Amino acid sequence: MTLGSEKxxxxxxxxxxxxxxxxxxxxxxASYFDQExxxxxxxxxxxxxxxxxxxxxxxxxxxxxxxxxxxxxxxxAPRAEFGSASDAVQAxxxxxxxxxxxxxxxxxxxxxxxxxxxxxxxxxxxDEQFEEVTTMEELLxxxxxxxxxxxxxxxxxxxxxxxxxERPPEGPE
Numbered sequence: 506m507t508l509g510s511e512k513x514x515x516x517x518x519x520x521x522x523x524x525x526x527x528x529x530x531x532x533x534x535a536s537y538f539d540q541e542x543x544x545x546x547x548x549x550x551x552x553x554x555x556x557x558x559x560x561x562x563x564x565x566x567x568x569x570x571x572x573x574x575x576x577x578x579x580x581x582a583p584r585a586e587f588g589s590a591s592d593a594v595q596a597x598x599x600x601x602x603x604x605x606x607x608x609x610x611x612x613x614x615x616x617x618x619x620x621x622x623x624x625x626x627x628x629x630x631x632d633e634q635f636e637e638v639t640t641m642e643e644l645l646x647x648x649x650x651x652x653x654x655x656x657x658x659x660x661x662x663x664x665x666x667x668x669x670x671e672r673p674p675e676g677p678e
């Protein structure tokens with residue numbers, strides 16, 4: 506038994522790619538901060554990358570559990586260069602704004618098809634996107650206020666607000 510239409514599954518498969526693309530973009534942003542010697546900002550964005558991968562897996566699990574075909578699309582390479590910390594955080598905010606639009610489009614499909622199971626599933630993502638966009642907006646304001654010469658204050662802010670993971674992601678051994 507399938508709990509979705511071809512259109513819904515195609516859109517959900519595309520979202521798997523979108524979420525994996527977000528994960529890769531956050532790795533790119535994290536590595537920018539790592540190379541700038543800003544380990545706190547790097548850890549923040551490495552964790553964001555892990556969260557985006559988890560989001561992709563939520564869609565994968567839904568597709569499989571709902572009896573749909575999993576067809577992961579090709580994923581474009583992330584943006585690799587940033588001119589400043591605010592440029593990198595602005596890229597993250599722009600990405601989250603785009604992902605929010607994508608989630609809204611998925612909600613529209615679920616509503617159009619009266620697929621209440623998919624609609625309820627997507628409710629979590631709507632709430633998550635509100636959190637993601639407001640977090641990136643706040644971070645951008647803090648980075649812009651601090652300026653490029655005072656980014657250690659941004660790292661202190663992230664630490665004080667509990668926005669940093671306890672340890673950096675594990676690398677190759």
